[in-house]
Amino acid sequence: MKYNTKIKKPQYQNGFKVKKRKSNKIDPDLINKLKKDSAVKEAAHLLKKGELVALATETVYGLAADALNPAAVKKIFAAKGRPQDNPLIVHIAKKDDLKRLVSRVPERAKTLIDKFWPGPLTIIFSKKESVPKVTSAGLETIAVRMPAHPLILAVIAESGLLLAAPSANTSGFPSPTKAEHVYHDLQGEIPLILDGGPCQFGVESTVIDLRGQIPKVLRPGGISREKISNFLGEEVFLAGTEAEVKMKSKNKRSEKNSAEEEVPVGEEQKKAIAPGMKYRHYAPQQQVFVFNLTDKLSVLQKAIIKAKTKKIALIAARETEIEIPLERKDNIKEYRVFNHDQPQELAQRLFDLLRKIDADSEIEEIYIEELTAVGIGEAVMNRVFKAAAAENNFQPGGGNN
Numbered sequence: 553m554k555y556n557t558k559i560k561k562p563q564y565q566n567g568f569k570v571k572k573r574k575s576n577k578i579d580p581d582l583i584n585k586l587k588k589d590s591a592v593k594e595a596a597h598l599l600k601k602g603e604l605v606a607l608a609t610e611t612v613y614g615l616a617a618d619a620l621n622p623a624a625v626k627k628i629f630a631a632k633g634r635p636q637d638n639p640l641i642v643h644i645a646k647k648d649d650l651k652r653l654v655s656r657v658p659e660r661a662k663t664l665i666d667k668f669w670p671g672p673l674t675i676i677f678s679k680k681e682s683v684p685k686v687t688s689a690g691l692e693t694i695a696v697r698m699p700a701h702p703l704i705l706a707v708i709a710e711s712g713l714l715l716a717a718p719s720a721n722t723s724g725f726p727s728p729t730k731a732e733h734v735y736h737d738l739q740g741e742i743p744l745i746l747d748g749g750p751c752q753f754g755v756e757s758t759v760i761d762l763r764g765q766i767p768k769v770l771r772p773g774g775i776s777r778e779k780i781s782n783f784l785g786e787e788v789f790l791a792g793t794e795a796e797v798k799m800k801s802k803n804k805r806s807e808k809n810s811a812e813e814e815v816p817v818g819e820e821q822k823k824a825i826a827p828g829m830k831y832r833h834y835a836p837q838q839q840v841f842v843f844n845l846t847d848k849l850s851v852l853q854k855a856i857i858k859a860k861t862k863k864i865a866l867i868a869a870r871e872t873e874i875e876i877p878l879e880r881k882d883n884i885k886e887y888r889v890f891n892h893d894q895p896q897e898l899a900q901r902l903f904d905l906l907r908k909i910d911a912d913s914e915i916e917e918i919y920i921e922e923l924t925a926v927g928i929g930e931a932v933m934n935r936v937f938k939a940a941a942a943e944n945n946f947q948p949g950g951g952n953n
């Protein structure tokens with residue numbers, strides 16, 4: 553125990569509902585009020601001293617350090633038990649601050665920044681020399697986003713820093729969407745947690761790489777690929793899927809104007825994805841299974857049979873009809889937390905549920921209903937499959953830890 557970890561709730565809690573964004577404006581009055589809050593001031597002070605602070609963003613809680621201070625950034629890896637080769641996202645509070653990290657902003661990136669910042673979109677850029685290697689895990693690129701939550705925006709503004717922040721969980725655990733989740737994982741490891749209430753999105757930001765010929769999403773997240781694609785007027789690929797690999801090799805061939813070239817798909821796929829995909833992710837202790845009422849009915853049937861002797865948890869849409877024999881009811885704990893047409897409800901609750909179920913020592917297996925992987929459903933299913941295939945080394949679409 554290095555610290556007596558405190559949780560502090562800044563005063564302007566009621567202002568934290570991030571408004572449904574018609575325009576991506578932030579409320580400067582709220583940020584100014586927050587900058588004067590004593591907890592925000594304390595956070596800024598700690599960060600300037602090179603300490604870590606966990607705090608709310610609109611996606612998940614982040615574990616922040618001064619992105620330009622290598623000694624501070626190193627503490628993030630230690631506190632989370634994060635592998636050294638997994639780079640961090642740098643958070644900025646005004647678009648102009650991008651200049652401090654990168655020298656060139658590609659046209660497509662400018663377009664997306666105008667539309668989606670502040671918000672859950674992380675963009676990969678070639679980094680300036682001055683950005684410490686530890687922050688980018690030795691890569692020549694740096695991931696940057698401008699979050700929409702007023703709390704982190706106020707802390708960045710008050711400290712004058714840029715904040716490197718991964719999700720504030722112990723590596724391999726589900727990302728934290730409430731202050732208490734952070735406390736559970738990092739108690740004793742950090743001095744302060746700023747409580748900004750439950751996170752609005754509940755899944756992490758979309759990570760996109762726009763440097764090549766084809767825009768590609770390295771990790772699906774809060775802003776859907778469809779939205780980005782509609783806005784850019786071109787297809788946006790999910791890294792590591794066959795479609796992306798084929799497109800890439802087609803482009804390569806036409807570039808070189810050369811004869812057909814063999815692409816070792818597996819290798820290409822692995823290189824394409826966010827480094828974080830290599831690790832174990834989002835996994836509660838219990839085994840996770842995915843069921844689908846149309847083509848994987850047997851998974852659910854087997855679950856119901858297993859419930860004769862085992863306690864299981866069932867996460868299903870409200871409208872999904874599941875017939876559970878009376879004698880099995882005691883062994884099946886049902887969570888009905890979303891409607892099929894509202895995957896954002898499951899997104900918002902998923903990590904909290906996985907943590908709750910994880911803490912229930914009686915439950916031995918978890919069954920989650922499959923959603924169509926469109927809109928935010930793509931990010932939800934990416935996280936669900938990660939939890940279900942936690943031992944697998946490779947999953948298309950990346951992930952994080």
Ligand code: TXA
Pocket residue numbers: 609611612613614615638639640641672674676688691693694695699717718719720755756757758759770771825826827828829950951952953
């Ligand atoms: O919503 C979010 O993105 C949250 C909040 C706190 O902002 N942060 C977050 O960070 O999820 P983290 O570290 O848990 O996930 C970052 C992901 C990892 O998969 C990492 O490998 C990838 O982004 N990443 C970071 N820098 C990268 C880079 N230069 N190139 C490719 N992938 C990168």
Ligand code: MG
Pocket residue numbers: 718719727952953
């Ligand atoms: Mg993470």
